[in-house]
Amino acid sequence: MTHAEQTVWILVADAARARFYQAQGARGPLLELEDAVHPASRLPGHELLADRPGRALDSHGEHRHGMEPTIDPKDEEARRFAAELCARLRERYQAHAFNHLVLVAPPRFLGFLRDALDHQLASRVLASVDLDLTHCTTPDVVRAHLPDPLY
Known part of the structure; x- marks a missing residue:
């Protein structure tokens, strides 16, 4: 077995923060390898909008009303962060840094991560844990919530 085949990376993330961990065996x-933050996800939704929603005429009459954005700006930022994290994982996987992957995130963000994974990375996911562990203070606390063994 090569080094990468014995190496598991664990991504612990939510919409605003991510931690990358590695386990041997x-x-x-x-x-802990890296701690990444996404400050935009912490902003209120109205601050994420670049401009006010557009205005539209009613179909019957001359009254104008505001148009609501069709995409929740908080979700859009969370999806953007998930895509950035998956791009980072893809880059490290292609550099043979790991062979197995575990995703740990709250259910909604876990879905965004799964959507952002390409087929190659998705095939490397051993487990998904739907918990928010980004605020855990030590790797041992995170490890206690992971499947044992990891593979």
């Missing part, structure tokens, strides 16, 4: 301790 099935029951190995976690080592």
